[in-house]
Amino acid sequence: MAKDLLLFTAQSIFDAASPQAEKIRSLTIGFIWASSAMMLLVALLAIYIPIKYRAKNSISEPKQITGNRRLEILMVGVPMVLVIVFFFWSLTTMSAVLPARGTAIPDLTITGHQWWWEARYSKSKVIAANEIHLPVGRRLLLQLNSTDVIHDWWVPALGGKMDMIPGINNYLWVTINKPGIYEGACSEFCGQQHAWMRIRVVAQLPTDYQHWLDANQADEKQPNDSLVTAGQALFTYASCSSCHSINGTGAAGLQGPNLTHFGSRKTMLAGMLDNTPENLYRWLTDPQKVKPGAHMPRFIFGQDSIRALTAYLAQLK
Amino acid sequence: MEENYLQVPEPEQALPDLSISSSQGVLQWISSVDHKQIGIMYLWLSVLFLVIGGLEVLVVRLQLAVPNNHLLSPEAYNQLFTMHGTTMIFFVLTPAIFGFATYLLPLMIGANDMAFPRLNAFSFWATFFGGILLYFSFLAGGAPDAGWFNYAPLNQYNYSSSPGIDYYCFGLLLSGIGTVSASVNFVVTILKFRIGSMSLKQMPLFVWMILINSFLVLAAFPSLNAALIMLLLDRQLHAHFFSSASGGSAILWQHLFWLFGHPEVYILILPIFGIFSEVFPVYSRKPIFGYAFVIGSGVAIALLAFGVWVHHMFATGLGNTVNNFFAASSLLIGVPTGVKIFNWLATMYGGAIRFKVSMLFAIAFLVEFTIGGLSGVSFAIVPIDWQLTDTYYVVAHLHYVFIGGSLFGLFSGLFYWFPKISGKMLDEQLSRWFFWLFVAGFNLTFLVQHALGAMGMPRRVYTYPNLPGWAILNLISTVGGFLMAIAVGLLIYIIVKGIRSGDKAAADPWDANTLEWMTSSPPELKNFDRVMPVKSTRPYRDYKRPEDADWKKPNKYGK
Incomplete structure (x- = not known):
């Protein structure tokens, strides 16, 4: 206890x-x-x-002190x-x-x-x-x-x-x-x-930090998996890239979060969900159902497209 | 032609009693310019909105009872908490205070009505329709959803495109006009309509506090009204006062709002200090301890109130120099507010205390308001404010001040003056149940919120992650909220029962000191035929105990 x-x-x-x-x-x-x-x-x-x-009898008045x-x-x-x-x-x-x-x-x-x-x-x-x-x-x-x-x-x-x-x-x-890891919030x-604008500060030793910084400077690697390649194509040529950037690709939108190393994050949607392929799939299917009001509109993708996008984003480490 | 005119019933001999059905009809209430009827309507308006604002927050508390809850959409949640705050401040506490003031002011100074009876009616109806207008937003496409202090640029059209915030502006402007005109009326009535022999230094403290308060209202509301009009211009005519994207300033709204908003906090507590300064002496059978001191600290609060608004903005990055100035003024204002607690304790000291429900609320207030006052001081200490502002700690603090302070005072006043207003006594036994239930529910709800704030829970979140301790503390808070709701239900039952079948009240059931207890309960349409000469702050006591009259005693103040 x-x-x-x-x-x-x-x-x-x-x-x-x-x-x-x-x-x-x-x-x-x-x-x-x-x-x-x-x-x-x-x-x-x-x-x-x-x-x-407390009043003992109601007849006599106490001493009248005014200050x-x-x-x-x-x-x-x-x-x-x-x-x-x-x-x-x-x-x-x-x-x-x-x-x-x-x-x-x-x-x-x-x-x-x-x-x-x-x-x-x-x-x-x-x-x-x-x-x-x-x-x-x-x-x-x-x-x-x-x-x-x-x-x-x-x-x-x-x-x-x-x-x-x-x-x-x-x-x-x-x-x-x-x-x-230090929790915070807007x-x-x-x-x-x-409510879902939570902060995670990941405090690291200087060497680990430098390591992270170097890894994150790197551009996205060219994929070799076919599903991932399909996802990348979709991402770049469908609407995603008009709001999101992935360094090293044609996606250079500035409205939404930079997704270059999305797969390395533990949580998604500012701390709302764990960053798992299932949650990502749910989010891409209907963002307004997962996080109502969020500025990502619902794109009516087919299931295959969402699967490809999920595979692509999840491997961006 | 004659029959085309509406026949407005003139009030006859005695006032209609509280229930509308047995009176001369609704039209007579609507057309009334009598200060007592208008005062009663203010009080009923306040009860109505207390129920509405309370139901809103019950749904909010249900949503927060468990983590990651989906009972409410974030949109609905934001509308409900915004309406809860706006309602409670502008349409519950304000009309309740103005109701007591409108009803009691003329009676306490030996006048037969307010200085401007028609303006008095106008003030009430402006407040009434302000409230209706605010609530019409639900039908017009969505209630306001940016919080009761409605920060820019979230209040701009591109972030809140439903008409809710426009209704917020119109509703508060209209009720604000009512508040200002009522205050003008109070000032003139107090200064010009006192019974001839009553000097300023002999006025009841409730009247004094209303006088000080009215000046606060007159100086504070222009800032709010200006801000509301600027916001309407922004939203309707694409002005750019608060939109930084087009050269305006987001922070300007905060300055204008809090220049009104902080004095508003004192507007909602000074009259309460007045109520307690009537209640403590009567139930302690002693005069108030330090009459001049209470007035002096009231004036000090009123003056300092206009120099503290930036303590709502310590985290906006204004710099240490500015923050230090406002830290000093905010710490200073705590002193005249805090010392009053000791005035009331000293009033009880050596007295013969009777524990009527009104007095129970007064004693409980001393403790609850001290909690709220001390947590308030922590916001004047800038680094502590940096940690705790905009968290549940603030939610706890403001409810300890508004409920433990203002609402406890209004309840105390209600149990004290109800026999005068209605001519009936309330059920004392049931009222005690109400008192204990409400005090328990209140502390259960808000005490734990101090901890939630320190643990990192921001205010105004529609849900929260299941972090250690968050779920259980929120659940306790929700249970407490429902206890309070049950208590308020009981209170309404007590009032209705009192009006319907309460024992008949004597003119002076509490052996009180001031002029309103001289007339019958309830008073006749004409308050007084004659008033005895006022020679001290306790004229009615002088009359009842001529051998022990205050004015006969040498002034032994001091030592």
């Missing part, structure tokens, strides 16, 4: 995995102590006073002191967590779309979607923006959230302590599928 409850805090704001999140965590815990003390005081008084001073200046000064003074303490604690935490960007160049740009994430890595042509690989131990500057409505980047274990606003670039610093209501 206790072990189960411990699981509740995994991936929460208390499971800090970056110095930024750690700073916020200690401030939060400080606040919890102070407010619990305040809460306890009010709760005890709100129970004690009514019990102690007490000394108590009033105390009532204002104590909260005021607390407020000042927390203001300065907040101030120092803010400048530690989110110092001005200065002339620093962002390590990657993350763009919010209805309803998926796009990550473009600086100094490389890698474009990832939804599963965002980051190296541990390095202080990274994320540039955040949006192409449509306001979204919000939030991975609780890595620190605070930041809005992604169309027409504006926002920035966030993050230094990940240890490798692992935290600004962004329309129909706001």
Whole structure:
């Protein structure tokens, strides 16, 4: 039971995995102590006073006290002191967590779309979607923006959230302590599928990360399987390529996620489903049934075409 | 020609009682300019929308009861949560507060009606038709679906092409006009229609809070109305105020909305502070602790309320300098709000406390509102806000303030003034059941949501993955929601039973202090024939206990 409850805090704001999140965590815990003390005081008084001073007989009137200046000064003074303490604690935490960007160049740009994430890595042509690989131990500057409505980047274990606003670039610093998978989600209501706009940050050791980056720079390999080749032809010459890119082929659409290494992702549709051929088949059959509102229209493909497309996309590792 | 005119029934001697059937007919209510009837209509309107907004959220909670649920489509879910929020704020809490104010204000200051009775009727009907217009959207092609604060550019035509958001604009504009005109009426009534001997320093605290509140309304609503009109221009005439794709600013909407929206939060709580400042003294048999202090902190809240709106926008990337300024002001406003809790505790201290249901809600409020207030302070601490804003922690916080604060206050006021308004007593035993059921359901629903937020659950999601702990906490929340619904059902039964067959109420059943308890229950059409001279904040108590009258005592304040 206790072990189960411990699981509740995994991936929460208390499971800090970056110095930024750690700073916020200690401030939060400080606040919890102070407010619990305040809460306890009010709760005890709100129970004690009514019990102690309940009406015993209705004839006599109690002493008519209209106020007490000394108590009033105390009532204002104590909260005021607390407020000042927390203001300065907040101030120092803010400048530690989110110092001005200065002339620093962002390590990657993350763009919010209805309803998926796009990550473009600086100094490389890698474009990832939804599963965002980051190296541990390095202080990274994320540039955040949006192409449509306001979204919000939030991975609780890595620190605070930041809005992604169309027409504006926002920035966030993050230094990940240890490798692992960090769950997050869009935290600004962004329309129909706001719920399925989840983030997976895959934090890797620098060597693994470099390995991933190199692998993802590579263009798509020419297929040799006939079903896959049929799928590739369909993808390139049917409507898919007008919205999706696959580097190294003619598909260069920019509306939807870049699918060059789609097969290497664990999940699809921004965390909605596991990335399996069955789910992919279901999605391609009728996107509006799987994720209503998503901007991918329903193409009335034959079953063979969908099978070919599934085979093609699944092998894009 | 004569028969072409509609014969509007004039109210006769006594007011019709609460049930429409036994009165002089519906037309007499519709045509009424009497502040008591208009006040009662405001309160019924609020009950109607409480039921509608409550049913909406029950479906929402059902959808969230289990992970990956398919009960509702995302489209339907988004319409329901948007309508729930908009309804509860603009058509439940606001009309309920204005209902009490419209009914009680003239009675508490010894006047026979509001300063502008026809404007008073206009205010009510503007609110009424605002609500109808908002709900007409369901028939017109879809309700608004961008949340009650309706952020740009999601509120633009290309992201929400159903007419819902247009109805949102028209509905809120119309009801907003009603709110503003009612506030003008309150200000003039308070300043010009007090019984001659009542100085400002002798006004009941409820009247004081309505006075402060009315100025808040007059200053805050123009910002909302401007934003709504700009949005309508965007949607209907292709203006570009909020569309960044064509040179507008998405963030501008947030500034305009919250410049209204944060004062609105105080608009929904200051009058509640007024209600409690009447209830605590009466059931404690003591005067309010720090009368001037309560007014002073109310004024401080009203002034600071206009300097805190950016704390809704700490995660929009405005920079640390701006954020620090608004962190300071937001932390500051917590102080005058928080100290009032101690004013009421000190009012009870040394008293002779009677546990009527009204008082039970008041005592429970002290605890619940402190929870909501403290979680509110955590949003003024910017880094904590960065983690917790727009999560279920906010949902928990705002419900502790709006329910644990505003609604508890309205319930307390309802049980306190119901005998005056209806002339009937409510069933005390059943009312106690209602109290405990509602308090239990409320805490069950919202306490766990603090944890859900810290665990990473964003607000406004139509479903969620089955992460550790999410399913069970959401299920608890849903069960709590249904308990609250059962409690509200019981409340409506209690009210109807009270009106139909409650015991007859005396003019002054609680041995109260203020002028409204001098007249009969319910009051005659003309509130007062004569009012005794007002010499202190508790004129009716002075009258009942001349040997112990406040004005005879030396002012022993201080030490």
